[in-house]
Amino acid sequence: MRQALAVSLLALLLGGCASDPAKNDVGGIWINQVAIDAASKGGPLREALQAYGPNLEWELNTKAGQARYTNGFETIEGKIIGDGSNTTKVEFYGSAATELKRNGKQLLQVANDNEPEQVFATPKDPAPEGAPLGANFERALYSAYLGGKWKIVSGPGLGNEVQFQANGAVQGLPGADRYALCLAGDCASMSGGNDSIWLQLNGQGNSWIFVRKDQQLEIFQAVNTALADEVPSLTPGSQQWLLEKQ
Structure with a gap:
């Protein structure tokens, strides 16, 4: 009986040791959920991304020793260094290593x-x-x-129910079947401190300026104030739509 108990305890200890690496494994896809939660409160999008970014998503392949992340406009690739500790280091060409730690269901950069x-x-x-x-x-x-249901309370399609899908499709908004929120890069530079959204129909589209205030979404025409030989500079023009969350 004592021998069986000892064997069981040994197996439990060995099993616990074997599971420790898995708890620290950073492999997989990781997204900046904190920035998403901040944006979901209904304020300016870029403010949330700048406050809790700049990185938006990590892809870590620990078996292959490969790491990639995106900040919304470029993809950076690096090499994972296994140092045997609770910290995973990622080396990037021409810059210092980045340290990553797994804390339960979270990844800390x-x-x-x-x-x-x-x-x-x-x-x-x-x-x-x-x-x-x-x-x-x-x-x-x-x-x-x-996400959810919106109603057009001003503008073309007055009274329509609008749904923005997670895959970038939009329904109920006249003249648009796809959309994309500007996260960073050229679209952000061109719109200054404003949030912008790309709306298109059948593959053809334009940038629009939007303002999110709690349960309301205003979409404005984007007016380019730059000269023909200058980088576009977009500012809000006339309001096209006012949507309210249902």
């Missing part, structure tokens, strides 16, 4: 001289297999920020 501390989580509704890096973040953001 340790603050360094270049970037602040950032917290990531696994996506609850993953993008289809083969989707580009950043698709999981966009899918979660679109659902949290513009």
